[in-house]
Amino acid sequence: MKNYILLIIGFVISTGVYAQGEWIVPADKKGKLSTVTFSSSMEKLGADIFKNNCVSCHGTPGQNNPIPLMPSPGDPAGSKFSDNTDGELYYKIQEGRVTMPSFKSALSATDTWNVIAYIRSFHKGYKQEVAAKVETNIPEGATLAMDLSYDADAKKVFVKVIANNEGEQIPVAGVDVKIVAKRYFGQLPIGEPKATDGNGIANIDWNDELPGDSIGNVALTASFVDTENYGDLTVAKDLKIAVATNKPALNAERAMWNTVKKAPLWILFSYLGGVITVWFFIIYVALSLKKIFALGKDEVSDEEQVIY
Ligand code: HEC
Structure with missing residues (x-):
């Protein structure tokens, strides 16, 4: 009876965790399409990505040998995959769900489309x-340039995008740009992404209470939001517009995570004390065992003498 109850409880818990049901992709993501036509070179790049990142769970497409997981990863050649729109595949690969990992930080937009091109080659x-x-208004074949500056009165960071077309400089309008500040770990987005205006300029609000380095410098990087269409162009600048902060660097003297050389003496001594104490006991126990063993041997031979 007890086993039955446990079984039922286990079943309820596991279905709660695993019975995710249909994987619903937000309506605005379903229709996403690649801006480039899938080609055999994309499929080849995608095959490599698949071999390195996906085959361990999904198996070889067409051989129906995904590893047994709940829910099943599915064969990429099968209808579980082919029933998806391109946008759904893109979303599921980027976002992941439960055991399906998110590949947002591992695969760029281009790489994600490459692996989709590979998957589609089986459909x-x-x-x-x-x-x-x-x-x-970017002319065909023009090269883009980006600049970054700060207006102290307006407390705004300006990003200017210019298209260079055969010596002519055209301000690029209607393109979303974003700014990030470099932090110890990763990047901090600054304000909201903004579209460039008719002068090719986007202004992004600056919070001048943001901590900078010891002289108030902050490293800003501007880039396009839609890198698929406009490319990976960035502009980075150190601007002296943040609050000067004297935080010790991660490798500064006396930082917890630093090298032995910088550890205070008392930590070294207590560590050494601990190690010596532990070894003392290990050796003491070992010697005692040896003594017990030796005593036992003696006794046996004593008895033997008595008997014979
Ligand atoms: C750790 C195992 C694992 C790895 C690695 C993995 N997947 Fe998955 N994948 C899963 C599982 C499990 C599911 C089912 C998830 C669900 O339905 O909740 C899944 C589902 C999917 C789906 C959705 C299929 C559907 O039901 O619509 C796609 C698309 C997909 N994976 C693509 C990929 C790609 C592409 C890669 C490599 C870049 C990859 N997966 C790597 C385990 C994995």
Whole structure:
């Protein structure tokens, strides 16, 4: 009876964790399309990515040998995958769910499309729909340039985007840009992403209470939000616009995580004391065992003498 109750409890818990049901992708993500037509070179790049990141769970496409997980990872050649729109595949690979890892930080947009191109190469009857080109005033073949500056009165950081077209400089309008500040670990987004105006300028609010380094410098980097369409162009600048902060660097003297050389003497001595004490007891116990063993041997031979 008890076993039955345990079984039922176990079942309820496991279904609670695993019965995720259908994987619903937000409506605005379903329709996402690649801006480039899948090609055999993309499929080849995607095959490598799949081999390195996905085959361990999903198995070889077409061989129906995913590892037994609940829910099943599924064979990428099968209908579990082919029933998805490109946008759904993109979302599921980027976001992950439970045992399906999120590949947001491992795979760039381009790499994600490469692996989708590879997966699609197994889907008979699949016809790719390519995203329409975004309308901007960037002339075909122009190279983009970006600049970053600060206006102390307005407390705003300006990002200017210019298209260089055969010597002509055209301000780029209607393109979203974002700014991040470099921190010890990772990057801190500054304000909200903004679109450039008719002068090619986006202004982003600056919070001048943000801590900087010891002289108030902060390292800012501007980039496009839609890197798929506009590329990975960035501009980085050290600006003296933050609050000077005298936080010890991670490798400064006396920091907890530092090298032995910088540890205070009392830590070294208590550590050494601990090690010596532990070894003392280990050796003491070992010697005592040896003594007991020797005594036992003596006794046996004593008895033997008595008997014979
Ligand atoms: C650790 C194991 C694991 C790895 C590694 C893994 N997956 Fe998955 N994947 C899963 C599991 C489990 C599911 C089912 C998740 C669910 O339905 O909740 C899944 C589901 C998916 C789906 C959704 C399928 C559907 O039901 O619509 C896609 C797409 C997918 N994986 C692609 C990939 C790609 C591409 C890679 C490599 C870049 C990858 N996975 C790596 C375990 C994994």
